[in-house]
Amino acid sequence: MELNTEIITTPPLDSASVVLLRDHAEGLQVLLLKRHQASNVLGGAYVFPGGKLDAADHSPALLARLSQDTATLHQRLAEPELPAERAAALFVAAIREAFEECRVLLGQAHSETPDLQALQNALTQGQSWSEAFQHLSLQLRTEALVPWTRWITPRQASVTHKRFDTRFFITRVPDGQTAAHDNHETTETLWITPRQALIRYWDRQIELAPPQIMSLVHLTRHAHTESVLAEAQSRRPPVIEPEPFDQDGIRTICYPGDPRHSVTQVAFPGPSRLMYKNKRFEPELGLAALLD
Known part of the structure; x- marks a missing residue:
């Protein structure tokens, strides 16, 4: 992974990302997708499904297909300064991106599993999300999608040439659905425990x-999906604005709670800073700091 050293002057793009979980014999597992090597954002890296907010996500017809009204979703996102319609559109973006990138339609109960192939065919034939959902009489079910964290890329970004204001949602994969990469934006699907992912990294x-x-460090503190969801539902999503600085010629990123960060309250468990060493980001105390 190459370090980016430029200062980005454009405002961050609103985006949504989904941390998909499942319970497995090996323990709690999370879904990671490998970004296409040619991607201009984190090419070759393993990420959670997600992407930027599209104008169409605000479509009144599409917002009308939501299982919860915009006021409820606005309250759940816990960003009072954000217009209610934009808050609701971020839930739409999360659901849309998950389906586009790994063919999972979030929030559906096993008893009402929709015809996912029919939805895919409608979209492939050029129908918009709004048109496809109306044609197939589907709803965008948001109850199971829980706001988890909010990450805002600093102006001195380290791994991308763009800034994002990303809302991370967390949910369990719906019963009866199988995640599969799209072979366009993503080239590999990986279900893995958070601990194993950090070791492989x-x-x-x-x-x-x-x-x-x-995020994976945070998830190692949980044994199963219900524990993660209970934590997410019990508190307001922390806003994480990493603050980079150079120390002895090494790019270092610190997080809330670190002595160098402007916010003193800790936002998540684990190390409070990462250093760019050996062409990757590492905590000061190595792997043990990620797994402790």
């Missing part, structure tokens, strides 16, 4: 960006 078998690293 340390062994240079996979690449991870700092938000994914720290």
